[in-house]
Amino acid sequence: MGNWGAICVEAALPATGDDLFERHCRELRPRALKFAFGMIRDQARAEELLQEALLRLCSARGRYAEGADDVRRYLFRILANLCLDELRRGKTGGEVLEGAAPLERLRLERAQSEPAAELERRERLAAVERAIGMLPGAERAALLLRELEGQSYAQIAQALGTSVSDVTNLIHRARSRFAELLRPWME
Numbered sequence: 001m002g003n004w005g006a007i008c009v010e011a012a013l014p015a016t017g018d019d020l021f022e023r024h025c026r027e028l029r030p031r032a033l034k035f036a037f038g039m040i041r042d043q044a045r046a047e048e049l050l051q052e053a054l055l056r057l058c059s060a061r062g063r064y065a066e067g068a069d070d071v072r073r074y075l076f077r078i079l080a081n082l083c084l085d086e087l088r089r090g091k092t093g094g095e096v097l098e099g100a101a102p103l104e105r106l107r108l109e110r111a112q113s114e115p116a117a118e119l120e121r122r123e124r125l126a127a128v129e130r131a132i133g134m135l136p137g138a139e140r141a142a143l144l145l146r147e148l149e150g151q152s153y154a155q156i157a158q159a160l161g162t163s164v165s166d167v168t169n170l171i172h173r174a175r176s177r178f179a180e181l182l183r184p185w186m187e
């Protein structure tokens with residue numbers, strides 16, 4: 001299996017023997033996990049859905065081109081569909097994203113030196129997370145793909161299996177609802 005095989009097992013990536021494909025998957029994994037977590041708000045389930053998406057991506061090879069953009073588009077389409085299915089079934093959680101030890105240490109140091117500012121930051125972050133969680137699934141997916149991933153409207157349309165005009169409407173409604181939900185924090 002080689003050294004890369006061990007990395008694949010650790011990172012829940014499929015070992016294919018194709019170094020380029022595996023590199024694309026490895027590079028996309030953190031961003032895809034962030035997207036999945038943003039969609040369903042449960043770290044363990046987000047990791048499971050990402051693993052399922054990577055396995056489906058691997059088994060679907062040959063149905064899409066092998067370039068980095070093609071792999072990314074296909075992965076996010078699979079992952080978006082899995083997350084939307086999960087939301088439809090009502091299986092979402094609210095666990096905090098882990099694995100940010102250096103950042104957490106920095107936050108703890110800041111919290112000890114500036115407790116009032118840290119409390120306000122945490123309350124604001126919680127309000128943003130609640131607002132995102134209250135968005136309907138398709139709007140949430142479109143907004144996260146645009147704002148977190150920086151994908152174009154055409155790429156989002158492809159990932160969600162819809163038209164660019166539908167994506168424009170989804171993002172507009174998501175931003176409007178998001179702003180309305182956060183209005184108390186803006187005053």
